[in-house]
Amino acid sequence: MTDERKEAILRAIVEGYVSTREPVGSKALAQHHDLGVSPATIRNDMAALEEEGLIAQPHTSAGRIPTDKGYRYFVDMLASAALQDSHKRAISTFLSDAVDLNDVVERSVRLLSQLTRQVAVVQYPSLRESAVRRVELVRMTPGRALVVVVSADARVEQATVAVPETLSDEDFERVARELNEEAAGRTPAPLERDLGAWASRQGPDSWLGDLGSAVVGAARGGTVERVVFAGAGNLTRAGSDLTTDAVASVLDALEEQVVLLRLLHEMAAEGPVSVRIGSETGHDALAGTSIVAAGYGSLDAPALLGALGPTRMDYPGTMAAVRAVARYLSKVVES
């Protein structure tokens, strides 16, 4: 496109439509954004923009509204908006006194939904491989034991394993002690090797093998990937232009997780803040909605967080809020 004025016009159309929800016409445009040209000139440019598929008119004799492609162009030419001060304060106060990971995630998603006035989604941090700190073995019933693995990054994972009912408590204690000596300080990869060797050294008892795998599994992360969301009410609140059916399918998608997770994975690779607009999401259920997402946590395996709302959203503001919360959350999680 590369035309100074046409870009300004597109920007004005996007901003106008986002804030008023009304198609914007050449006249109003000329009046409120002193572009130094007459409505007629603007009309010419608008015709060109429409030709390029960046804007469209809902019906003849109406103003123009941005297409998905138009929003995309707008987002791409966006420099970056500063986050409001009040928001900055909100972030620190909101997240500062969280007590554990669950709490952090919960607070983050609430906060983000309030800042953006959209549905916020936060993916649980991808669990890093980390060394085992301690393994606890507790016999719950004669045939069943609980194994608790505490990892170096303060995660606590649990699993249950079958135990031969005939095993004496002394032997059980001995196994627990040895297991701990074997596992402490190891990361999952060597752990898997060493526990295998250890199990076979002990004899052909299959339960020791199961026990080993349980420990390795717990060390590897255990919990499945998932994302939590908040602010679902924002989808239907006045100002949203989604139909009730659209809202329903978005809510379904949020609950189903799998669609959303895949989408977030795709977006992870796309730089600091990634935006998917309308059809770009590639899912019918998300037609009419956009997602703004950013990674947080470790750079090599980031988890994502983002905001989801109607395509007609305040992209600059949403992007700023998402970026800010992601940045802050990184600090909290990394430490």
Place this chain on the structure above:
Amino acid sequence: MTDERKEAILRAIVEGYVSTREPVGSKALAQHHDLGVSPATIRNDMAALEEEGLIAQPHTSAGRIPTDKGYRYFVDMLASAALQDSHKRAISTFLSDAVDLNDVVERSVRLLSQLTRQVAVVQYPSLRESAVRRVELVRMTPGRALVVVVSADARVEQATVAVPETLSDEDFERVARELNEEAAGRTPAPLERDLGAWASRQGPDSWLGDLGSAVVGAARGGTVERVVFAGAGNLTRAGSDLTTDAVASVLDALEEQVVLLRLLHEMAAEGPVSVRIGSETGHDALAGTSIVAAGYGSLDAPALLGALGPTRMDYPGTMAAVRAVARYLSKVVES
């Protein structure tokens, strides 16, 4: 009211309105529900029902629709509907292969939302007080330790406590050992007393007191009360007659938990299946919606589960589904 025919008329109005979403008039009523009387008679009865506040007309020349009070009367005179066979099958297959408590709750809420086509809510089972099985203390950083409490019923709770940075590792180990001896096998009540005594016996170090409270707290349940929901999409799906604003405030209430939890607590005392209709919920945010709830788990301290939807809902069916899932879930949780 106590009038055979008037009750039949009320029932017919409720059923008609629920299934068609249209106000029902005297004529259609006389035709489809052979009551053996003419429309004129029905009109007289309807006038009486309106007088009693059980039905109302949206506007002068329209049929009647039930009021909240009318639904209430209808629900109260309901015998009980049998659950469809297909639903019974769904319940067993859906819940049979759940692996842990989280999984059970997750599956239940999904299942219930599908059976009822409403928003399903399931409260996490109230955690019974049980003895401490083992306490693990792991020093994560010089100033911070992770305490993991394993209870006799195989729950694993965790918390973090501050540790004096100057404390030597030997002393830390000693504290951990003593704490374990002190706590093992105790239920929360004596535990609280004994740990208090133990802490002051050790000296005026405040961190030992904090540590003790952390252990007691973890033993008591630790996790806060919460309810999960599913099927939010059903609120907005075609057929619901809630305004978008109403949907928004319901979704907010669901996320806020506190309102919902209080309501569920109130309903716990009201027999096997409890129903709150419209304004009966006592919360403006839930105007226009009804809740059908039932307790599950231990009889003395049941957790609740239920379905939430527009007042114009299929009460017999919803009540049957809620009751059935509650019953089945009780079996799973109790075992």
Place this chain on the structure above:
DNA sequence: CGCTGGCACTCGTGGACGTTGAGTGCCAAT
């Protein structure tokens, strides 16, 4: 006394129709 048929009345719904005004595209003039 309860039930019924008849009748006048109300009022929301939906279609037809004209008006208004915002907005456009095009073109000739600068």
Place this chain on the structure above:
DNA sequence: ATTGGCACTCAACGTCCACGAGTGCCAGCG
């Protein structure tokens, strides 16, 4: 390349009217 002018389009809005579903009331009947 930009602009003012002009004819044209079309959704939105209001009015009007006919329709019909549904009601309340009343007099008559078993």
